[in-house]
Amino acid sequence: MKERLVLIGNGMAGVRTLEELLKINPDAYDITVFGAEPYGNYNRIMLSPMLTGEATLDEIMLNTLEWYEENSIKLHTGKKIVKIDRKNQTVIADDRSEIPYDRLLIATGSNPFILPVPGSDFEGVIGFRDVNDVETMLAYAKKAKHAVVIGGGLLGLEAANGLQKNGMKVRVVHLGDTLMNQQLDSESGKMLQKELEVRGVEFLMGASTKEIIGRNKKVQGVIFDDGREISADLVVMAVGIKPDIELAESAGIYCNRGIVVNDTMQTYDPKIYAVGECVQHRNSTYGLVAPLFEMGKVCANHLAKLGYGRYEGSVTSTKLKVTGIDLFSAGDFNGDDDCERIVYRDPSQNIYKKIVLKDNRIQGAVLYGNTMDGPWYFQLMREGTDVTSFRDTLMFGQGHLGDSGHDNNSVMNMSDDAEVCGCNGVTKGDIVKAITTEGLFTLDEVKAHTKAGASCGGCTGLVEQILASTVGSDFSHPEVKPMCGCTDHSHDQVREAIRVQALHTIDAVYQQLDWRNDNGCPTCRPAVNYYLISSWPEQVQDDSQSRFINERVHANIQKDRTYTVVPRMWGGVTTSKELRAIADAADKYEVPMVKVTGGQRIDLVGLKKEQLPHIWKDLNDAGMVSGHAYGKALRTVKTCIGSQYCRFGTQDSVAMGIALEKLSWASWTPHKFKMAVSGCPRNCAEATIKDFGVVAVDSGYELHIGGNGGIKVRVTDLLARVETDGEVLEYAGAFMQIYREEARYLERTAPWIERVGLNYVKERIVDNVENRKALNERFLISQKIAQNDPWAELTKDEHRLEFIPMKSFDESTNVEKIAVNG
Amino acid sequence: MSNWIEVGKLEDIPRLGSRVVKMGDIEIAIFRTDKDETFAVANKCPHKGGPLADGIVHGNSVTCPLHNWTIDLESGEAKAPDKGCARGFEVKVESGVIFLQQ
Ligand code: SRM
Ligand SMILES: Cc1cc2nc3c(=O)[nH]c(=O)nc-3n(C[C@H](O)[C@H](O)[C@H](O)COP(=O)(O)OP(=O)(O)OC[C@H]3O[C@@H](n4cnc5c(N)ncnc54)[C@H](O)[C@@H]3O)c2cc1C
Numbered sequence: 001m002k003e004r005l006v007l008i009g010n011g012m013a014g015v016r017t018l019e020e021l022l023k024i025n026p027d028a029y030d031i032t033v034f035g036a037e038p039y040g041n042y043n044r045i046m047l048s049p050m051l052t053g054e055a056t057l058d059e060i061m062l063n064t065l066e067w068y069e070e071n072s073i074k075l076h077t078g079k080k081i082v083k084i085d086r087k088n089q090t091v092i093a094d095d096r097s098e099i100p101y102d103r104l105l106i107a108t109g110s111n112p113f114i115l116p117v118p119g120s121d122f123e124g125v126i127g128f129r130d131v132n133d134v135e136t137m138l139a140y141a142k143k144a145k146h147a148v149v150i151g152g153g154l155l156g157l158e159a160a161n162g163l164q165k166n167g168m169k170v171r172v173v174h175l176g177d178t179l180m181n182q183q184l185d186s187e188s189g190k191m192l193q194k195e196l197e198v199r200g201v202e203f204l205m206g207a208s209t210k211e212i213i214g215r216n217k218k219v220q221g222v223i224f225d226d227g228r229e230i231s232a233d234l235v236v237m238a239v240g241i242k243p244d245i246e247l248a249e250s251a252g253i254y255c256n257r258g259i260v261v262n263d264t265m266q267t268y269d270p271k272i273y274a275v276g277e278c279v280q281h282r283n284s285t286y287g288l289v290a291p292l293f294e295m296g297k298v299c300a301n302h303l304a305k306l307g308y309g310r311y312e313g314s315v316t317s318t319k320l321k322v323t324g325i326d327l328f329s330a331g332d333f334n335g336d337d338d339c340e341r342i343v344y345r346d347p348s349q350n351i352y353k354k355i356v357l358k359d360n361r362i363q364g365a366v367l368y369g370n371t372m373d374g375p376w377y378f379q380l381m382r383e384g385t386d387v388t389s390f391r392d393t394l395m396f397g398q399g400h401l402g403d404s405g406h407d408n409n410s411v412m413n414m415s416d417d418a419e420v421c422g423c424n425g426v427t428k429g430d431i432v433k434a435i436t437t438e439g440l441f442t443l444d445e446v447k448a449h450t451k452a453g454a455s456c457g458g459c460t461g462l463v464e465q466i467l468a469s470t471v472g473s474d475f476s477h478p479e480v481k482p483m484c485g486c487t488d489h490s491h492d493q494v495r496e497a498i499r500v501q502a503l504h505t506i507d508a509v510y511q512q513l514d515w516r517n518d519n520g521c522p523t524c525r526p527a528v529n530y531y532l533i534s535s536w537p538e539q540v541q542d543d544s545q546s547r548f549i550n551e552r553v554h555a556n557i558q559k560d561r562t563y564t565v566v567p568r569m570w571g572g573v574t575t576s577k578e579l580r581a582i583a584d585a586a587d588k589y590e591v592p593m594v595k596v597t598g599g600q601r602i603d604l605v606g607l608k609k610e611q612l613p614h615i616w617k618d619l620n621d622a623g624m625v626s627g628h629a630y631g632k633a634l635r636t637v638k639t640c641i642g643s644q645y646c647r648f649g650t651q652d653s654v655a656m657g658i659a660l661e662k663l664s665w666a667s668w669t670p671h672k673f674k675m676a677v678s679g680c681p682r683n684c685a686e687a688t689i690k691d692f693g694v695v696a697v698d699s700g701y702e703l704h705i706g707g708n709g710g711i712k713v714r715v716t717d718l719l720a721r722v723e724t725d726g727e728v729l730e731y732a733g734a735f736m737q738i739y740r741e742e743a744r745y746l747e748r749t750a751p752w753i754e755r756v757g758l759n760y761v762k763e764r765i766v767d768n769v770e771n772r773k774a775l776n777e778r779f780l781i782s783q784k785i786a787q788n789d790p791w792a793e794l795t796k797d798e799h800r801l802e803f804i805p806m807k808s809f810d811e812s813t814n815v816e817k818i819a820v821n822g
Numbered sequence: 823m824s825n826w827i828e829v830g831k832l833e834d835i836p837r838l839g840s841r842v843v844k845m846g847d848i849e850i851a852i853f854r855t856d857k858d859e860t861f862a863v864a865n866k867c868p869h870k871g872g873p874l875a876d877g878i879v880h881g882n883s884v885t886c887p888l889h890n891w892t893i894d895l896e897s898g899e900a901k902a903p904d905k906g907c908a909r910g911f912e913v914k915v916e917s918g919v920i921f922l923q924q
């Protein structure tokens with residue numbers, strides 16, 4: 001007769017152990033499982049998406065009842081084990097049935113910690129742990145308004161996000177000053193808070209719960225130590241978890257905070273093993289699945305009597321599962337006095353990254369807004385890699401190692417042993433191998449074959465990228481990240497709706513797509529405005545109130561509230577007449593600084609807003625127009641001296657630069673767009689780091705695309721070689737138009753090309769001649785409308801109001817000076 | 823003390839926009855929401871003095887053009903976690919004419 005194995009706890013760790021065991025020795029035991037919950041085994045992590053409505057109970061089942069049958073496992077759902085009789089080696093369930101065991105596996109998980117305050121036993125006070133809790137929350141969301149979540153950690157915030165998505169007014173109460181203080185430093189914690197506030201969640205920080213009040217044992221509100229009081233129909237306690245050791249303890253198995261186990265997952269009773277959140281191993285307890293799965297693997301190894309696996313503890317990393325919020329945290333993210341910290345912030349993009357180093361080894365990391373490189377940092381941290389040799393580019397991620405030029409796709413640069421799925425310990429190599437040997441094409445297939453992305457789903461983006469780069473550019477997936485907190489729609493979905501439903505105003509977009517805030521926010525409004533004007537150039541009126549101040553007043557705002565004025569210098573060429581006009585203007589308006597820009601033209605710095613229309617008029621009168629140095633638009637076209645004079649020049653780069661600038665000036669683009677033309681491959685105009693770069697050669701021109709100076713330098717890709725000037729202009733128009741139509745707002749050509757692939761662009765512009773001509777045609781149509789000098793427009797009377805005060809009073813004498821409107 | 827002074831016409835401020843009124847050295851930004859509500863706040867961001875009148879207006883808030891703080895126009899208060907307050911002024915509209923309280 002086979003030996004009998006009994007598992008108590010039909011949860012994530014216990015059943016994973018069984019799966020591992022069946023893999024190595026399917027016939028070792030007669031297996032019986034007891035689960036207190038009335039279901040098969042489900043993915044507890046996905047309760048958060050289930051609460052928001054992004055997943056159903058069916059979708060989060062890990063093992064269906066058929067799975068148990070197929071593997072001849074006896075499953076008792078809805079039965080709780082109330083006693084372990086170690087002497088007779090049996091377990092006794094709450095229906096008094098008694099089952100003998102040869103080996104016992106305890107995986108009872110943990111229970112939510114409920115604050116022992118008065119009223120904590122009222123109806124409407126719950127934890128967030130199982131399907132039942134989710135169903136309770138959903139039921140309350142249907143009938144009640146006010147929810148209070150106690151605890152601003154991972155679970156609390158996921159609960160809050162879910163409840164607010166279900167229409168409840170949610171307040172999160174947190175003892176500390178910043179959210180997720182176990183995983184985030186205060187800066188990233190604050191960014192998170194801000195982002196959740198935009199979505200409508202409210203926070204009470206530094207609040208210590210004193211009492212839950214109610215009537216007839218039903219919750220009505222919460223009172224805090226400092227006397228504050230708020231109303232509540234539902235209180236979710238998410239202040240922590242407590243290993244469930246009651247049963248083991250009552251059976252006399254040695255427990256401390258958890259059931260104490262050795263490196264083989266054995267308890268003090270050699271017939272009894274334990275895995276999961278209920279155990280304490282080398283003095284640590286865990287609340288994330290990655291360590292539990294490692295435990296399961298080791299435990300299965302011993303249950304199968306192989307006897308060599310050792311569990312030696314885990315280092316964990318964290319992600320938050322709130323759609324649209326990317327954060328990653330691992331290790332010691334604050335560091336001590338001996339640590340150094342590298343920090344990167346980009347407030348406008350909401351990105352924050354911090355790496356803590358000690359002796360040039362990573363101790364911890366916090367990433368907010370862009371978590372792409374989290375797994376890499378985590379790997380470097382666990383392996384204790386010395387980062388000295390690439391420390392200066394560490395912050396820019398793994399994709400930045402090596403030459404920053406061609407084919408520099410960051411997932412391709414990940415090493416094969418880099419861990420992609422932290423929950424299931426799946427490496428990039430495992431995934432690539434599965435894709436190539438099994439011929440996989442979809443994310444679900446990869447998930448099924450490797451388990452990558454099958455638990456918390458945090459690595460789904462990375463897995464998709466690996467799939468894309470392994471399968472080739474045929475694979476494309478829609479971006480699902482919402483544009484901002486006002487909507488769940490992604491950039492691509494919004495643009496699609498604008499085209500398909502022929503939407504012509506921002507209000508129409510907001511209404512059709514159920515925007516959460518009437519006028520959107522500073523993130524979505526400029527984007528939507530751009531999508532409208534670029535989709536319907538002939539129909540849609542540009543909305544200046546939806547433009548950032550620079551684009552609204554056609555000048556760059558400076559920190560002292562003054563503005564800069566940069567006139568266009570076509571192809572970098574100027575004349576003595578223009579320079580004289582600039583000099584005169586500089587004198588007349590007492591311009592504090594005149595500077596040559598990095599884009600081959602002159603910047604008049606430090607003008608007052610009121611002065612702008614006047615100086616523009618003077619520059620206009622001398623024949624100059626706005627240089628759009630402020631816009632998501634064509635910026636400059638840099639040129640070198642070229643064949644007119646240079647002894648090496650092969651073509652007239654100056655004339656070509658001027659032609660390109662005349663063609664494309666004043667066009668609005670998703671992000672800024674820069675060009676350059678060099679007269680020979682010595683490339684003095686640095687054309688190979690421009691969005692569109694032209695390098696002249698004996699036989700004509702090389703056309704380059706997708707270059708970028710700036711934060712992350714990227715060298716261009718070669719698009720095509722052409723012979724005539726006309727072709728250069730046609731390609732330039734076509735390329736700008738495809739970028740205008742397809743890239744997401746604030747995505748420069750470099751990241752856009754990395755996303756869609758060079759081949760994609762080549763197919764549409766080089767191979768498909770008709771499409772190129774059609775794109776260019778659409779560009780020219782849009783230019784007919786766009787190509788007006790905004791300076792000339794804005795100096796016309798009706799538009800000048802913006803620049804002058806509505807009224808001025810001289811306060812001391814109370815004499816009113818009415819500003820001249822015009 | 824209700825000393826209301828006339829400062830201009832509502833139609834001179836674009837919807838979701840703002841215009842400035844100068845009182846000696848003080849600049850007051852008058853905002854007009856898309857529901858034609860008006861608010862008046864010192865034209866000086868509590869962060870580093872950015873010109874709030876140049877920001878993007880959304881709902882009853884404005885986002886400062888310099889570093890993206892969002893200011894609640896009803897209270898003048900910066901939205902958490904940023905902390906600070908821009909001074910508010912009483913403003914009313916009668917028959918399309920805007921009055922500020924001195
Ligand atoms: C004026 C100028 C500096 C100068 O005095 O030389 C300048 C000034 C600013 N740059 Fe620049 N950049 C200037 C040439 C460049 C160049 C060089 C070039 O164009 O050849 C680069 C690198 C090339 C590139 O863009 O690929 C450059 C890369 C950036 C970046 C990083 C862009 C990136 O994709 O990584 C930013 C930040 C951004 O756009 O988000 C930036 C942003 C800015 C802003 C707009 C910052 C801001 O938001 O206030 C600065 C405005 C100051 C102002 O009001 O004048 N500036 N900036 C240059 C204007 C050129 C012109 O005539 O239009
Ligand atoms: C909402 C939520 C979100 C989460 N998100 C993440 C995440 O993003 N990433 C991550 O890594 N982790 C996450 N976790 C944690 C993760 O789900 C747990 O670490 C994991 O489920 C623990 O597995 P376990 O098997 O130890 O316990 P459980 O999965 O809780 O399984 C224990 C089972 O034992 C049963 N049981 C207990 N006592 C008895 C008994 N006496 N008789 C019979 N049955 C019994 C219980 O009913 C339960 O079904 C999340 C948890 C929650 C609740």
Ligand code: SF4
Nearest residue numbers: 640646649679680684
């Ligand atoms: S790029 Fe060529 S043509 Fe232009 S200046 Fe340099 S050497 Fe001369």
Ligand code: FES
Nearest residue numbers: 867870872886889
């Ligand atoms: S000055 Fe307003 S946000 Fe910095």
